[in-house]
Amino acid sequence: MEIGGINLVVLVASLMVAAVPILLAAIGELVVERSGVLNLGVEGMMIIGAIGGFIAAVTTGSPVLGFLGGALAGAALSAVFALLTLVFLANQVATGLALTLFGLGVSSLAGQGYNGIKPPHTGDVPLGPLADLPVLGPILFAHDWVVYFSIAMVAATWWVLKATRIGLVLRAVGESHEAAHALGYKVNRIRLLAILFGGAMAGMGGAYISLVRVPQWVDGITAGAGWIALAIVVFASWKPWRALIGAYLFGGISQLQLNLQAAGSVIPVEYLSMAPYLVTILVLVIMSSGRGRAGLNAPAALGQNFHASR
Amino acid sequence: MFRLEKRPTPSRFWLYATPVAAVVLTMLAGGLLFAAMGKNPFLVIKTIFWDPVFGEFAWYLRGQLLVKAGPLILIAIGLALGFRAGIWNIGAEGQYIMGAICGAAVGLAFYPTESRLIFPAMILAGAFGGWLWAMIPALLKTRFNTNEILVSLMLVYVAETILAKAATGFLRNPEGAGFPGSRNFSSYPAAANPELIAGSGLHWGGVAALGVAVAAYLLLTRHVLGFQIRLSGQAPRAARFHGVSPTVLTVLCMGISGALAGLAGLFEVTGPAGKISIDFSSGYGFTAIIVAFLGRLNPLGIVLAGLLMALTYVGGEMAATNLGLPAAAIQVFQGMLLFFLLAVDVLTNYRFRRMAGAAAAGAK
Numbered sequence: 001m002e003i004g005g006i007n008l009v010v011l012v013a014s015l016m017v018a019a020v021p022i023l024l025a026a027i028g029e030l031v032v033e034r035s036g037v038l039n040l041g042v043e044g045m046m047i048i049g050a051i052g053g054f055i056a057a058v059t060t061g062s063p064v065l066g067f068l069g070g071a072l073a074g075a076a077l078s079a080v081f082a083l084l085t086l087v088f089l090a091n092q093v094a095t096g097l098a099l100t101l102f103g104l105g106v107s108s109l110a111g112q113g114y115n116g117i118k119p120p121h122t123g124d125v126p127l128g129p130l131a132d133l134p135v136l137g138p139i140l141f142a143h144d145w146v147v148y149f150s151i152a153m154v155a156a157t158w159w160v161l162k163a164t165r166i167g168l169v170l171r172a173v174g175e176s177h178e179a180a181h182a183l184g185y186k187v188n189r190i191r192l193l194a195i196l197f198g199g200a201m202a203g204m205g206g207a208y209i210s211l212v213r214v215p216q217w218v219d220g221i222t223a224g225a226g227w228i229a230l231a232i233v234v235f236a237s238w239k240p241w242r243a244l245i246g247a248y249l250f251g252g253i254s255q256l257q258l259n260l261q262a263a264g265s266v267i268p269v270e271y272l273s274m275a276p277y278l279v280t281i282l283v284l285v286i287m288s289s290g291r292g293r294a295g296l297n298a299p300a301a302l303g304q305n306f307h308a309s310r
Numbered sequence: 311m312f313r314l315e316k317r318p319t320p321s322r323f324w325l326y327a328t329p330v331a332a333v334v335l336t337m338l339a340g341g342l343l344f345a346a347m348g349k350n351p352f353l354v355i356k357t358i359f360w361d362p363v364f365g366e367f368a369w370y371l372r373g374q375l376l377v378k379a380g381p382l383i384l385i386a387i388g389l390a391l392g393f394r395a396g397i398w399n400i401g402a403e404g405q406y407i408m409g410a411i412c413g414a415a416v417g418l419a420f421y422p423t424e425s426r427l428i429f430p431a432m433i434l435a436g437a438f439g440g441w442l443w444a445m446i447p448a449l450l451k452t453r454f455n456t457n458e459i460l461v462s463l464m465l466v467y468v469a470e471t472i473l474a475k476a477a478t479g480f481l482r483n484p485e486g487a488g489f490p491g492s493r494n495f496s497s498y499p500a501a502a503n504p505e506l507i508a509g510s511g512l513h514w515g516g517v518a519a520l521g522v523a524v525a526a527y528l529l530l531t532r533h534v535l536g537f538q539i540r541l542s543g544q545a546p547r548a549a550r551f552h553g554v555s556p557t558v559l560t561v562l563c564m565g566i567s568g569a570l571a572g573l574a575g576l577f578e579v580t581g582p583a584g585k586i587s588i589d590f591s592s593g594y595g596f597t598a599i600i601v602a603f604l605g606r607l608n609p610l611g612i613v614l615a616g617l618l619m620a621l622t623y624v625g626g627e628m629a630a631t632n633l634g635l636p637a638a639a640i641q642v643f644q645g646m647l648l649f650f651l652l653a654v655d656v657l658t659n660y661r662f663r664r665m666a667g668a669a670a671a672g673a674k
Contacts, residue, residue, distance in 0.1 A: 040459065080649065084649065084653055088653045088656040089314070089659075090652035090655060093398055094603060094648075095652055097400065097648075098648040098652060101596060101644065101645045102642065102646065102648070102649060104641065105638055105639075105640075105643075105644070108638035108641065109639055109641075109642055112636055223467070224467050231464075234457060234460070268475070270472070270475040271471070271475075274467070274468050277467045277468050278468065280460070280464050281446075281460075281465070284457060285450055285456050288454050288455045289453075289455060307314065307660075
């Protein structure tokens with residue numbers, strides 16, 4: 001199964017790995033946006049998670065603690081966002097941008113002295129003979145635990161949003177915070193939890209980049225992954241399983257362009273590395289234009305701050 | 311406990327006091343950060359904010375302030391027009407790069423012709439390049455309802471790859487022994503943007519920034535378009551009844567901010583930077599977002615904010631060489647400034663009220 005020097009099985013297996021950071025971040029942001037909050041600081045939370053996770057993993061020697069550290073770092077930064085938008089009622093767009101600018105600076109400051117170090121290795125989950133199956137083995141049964149965790153989080157998010165009381169309250173807050181408040185739900189408390197969840201997921205996604213994908217620390221390591229995650233939430237029209245499809249699509253494209261670069265394609269390297277960003281724009285156009293479909297699915301209170309006057 | 315209470319009208323005092331309060335708070339928090347890094351906070355703050363203006367090397371550094379402030383002010387004014395109308399152009403960095411590439415390409419195409427017309431043509435090309443790059447999110451927004459924040463941001467990454475291609479490919483200096491980077495404009499007088507008064511740091515970009523600031527101020531306060539921009543941001547529905555077309559406004563605001571960012575790029579590449587190189591992109595497009603908010607989205611405020619932000623750049627470099635302060639610390643410092651600004655801004659529209667006894671019980 002080789003096309004133009006690219007092995008399809010390897011491509012599919014590697015796109016699942018390539019998609020993990022944006023999938024984790026997108027699922028987190030999806031929950032945040034369903035609660036009516038637009039946190040544009042995903043890029044900042046991811047890069048903070050990338051350096052936080054890297055430092056935690058290198059100092060403790062445990063990749064699991066690394067991911068935990070990344071999630072904590074992302075959640076900590078998102079707490080700043082929550083403080084500004086929920087308590088000080090700051091503009092969500094501006095605060096999200098501030099989060100990204102601040103996160104890039106802090107990560108670069110914290111990352112000094114961590115260049116050129118190799119983090120502890122995150123191994124594949126041993127699934128015994130399953131991994132030796134032809135075709136299916138390498139695609140489905142030869143990944144590290146975070147790949148499976150990301151898919152499990154999609155399923156869990158879908159189930160919680162669709163079938164549980166918590167999910168219903170969260171969606172109510174995102175559709176009409178006034179109504180939810182009148183019913184006695186603590187709008188800002190629910191939003192705070194959603195924002196922290198989003199931050200933890202983005203931070204974990206960032207940690208996956210520095211611990212598994214690259215794996216080392218360089219400044220600006222996330223290279224726009226957070227923004228692509230934001231675009232995926234729109235692409236997914238705020239539905240978890242579609243976010244999975246979107247993330248795998250983008251994982252596939254970024255992996256394909258890397259493989260094409262390696263295979264010595266006729267297209268110049270510079271133009272290939274533009275591909276993920278151009279495809280993101282293209283997908284956004286398609287999703288937004290289809291008779292305003294994506295717009296209709298957006299949570300009605302998205303981006304509006306809530307101030308209980310009574 | 312305290313609770314927030316909405317003011318009947320925004321406080322004029324806090325409108326002007328918030329940037330000052332934010333700067334003071336940032337200095338305090340920044341001082342703590344520098345102290346945690348093992349530096350003397352007072353010395354660092356003095357190096358950043360005092361020495362460039364009044365210190366030993368002020369004769370040189372004051373000029374550097376103008377060099378840094380020029381592009382920041384140009385870009386921030388364009389962004390502020392859009393932000394006021396609720397149009398979020400986040401990709402000024404990309405428009406800045408594309409303006410520089412387009413302008414430089416026009417200039418290099420005429421090399422080595424000497425003519426008075428070349429630099430004006432480059433200015434037009436630079437503005438056009440930035441405008442064109444901003445038109446992509448603007449038209450996608452108006453035609454397909456696509457989110458302009460995400461599209462303009464994605465285009466920054468695309469512009470950066472085009473920049474890399476320009477520096478190593480189509481704009482590379484043919485006499486540069488194969489090294490990346492274009493011809494240096496300082497050795498091509500017809501296309502160069504030198505200091506207008508030697509040692510002052512003032513080049514055409516600084517002049518343009520001041521001119522644009524005045525023009526934007528008049529536009530916002532005296533022209534009907536300025537009124538429409540402010541109205542659309544504050545009350546979109548009222549604006550529509552007033553007959554403001556969101557499409558026209560989006561295209562105009564994005565176009566103006568793109569053209570101004572392109573201009574900033576052109577003045578930078580022909581002046582202080584000197585040539586198109588892989589590391590030409592410097593983050594001005596992103597820092598300008600902080601400048602726009604720090605200047606309260608007011609053109610005259612932005613001039614002051616641009617100068618202050620330039621101070622952190624110039625002073626930051628001083629602190630880096632003299633005190634070994636990492637460059638990233640200044641980036642953190644600038645990010646904190648925006649945080650504090652957004653937090654303190656709550657006082658413009660709200661006030662804190664003490665909840666005591668009966669009032670607190672009533673509030674439940």
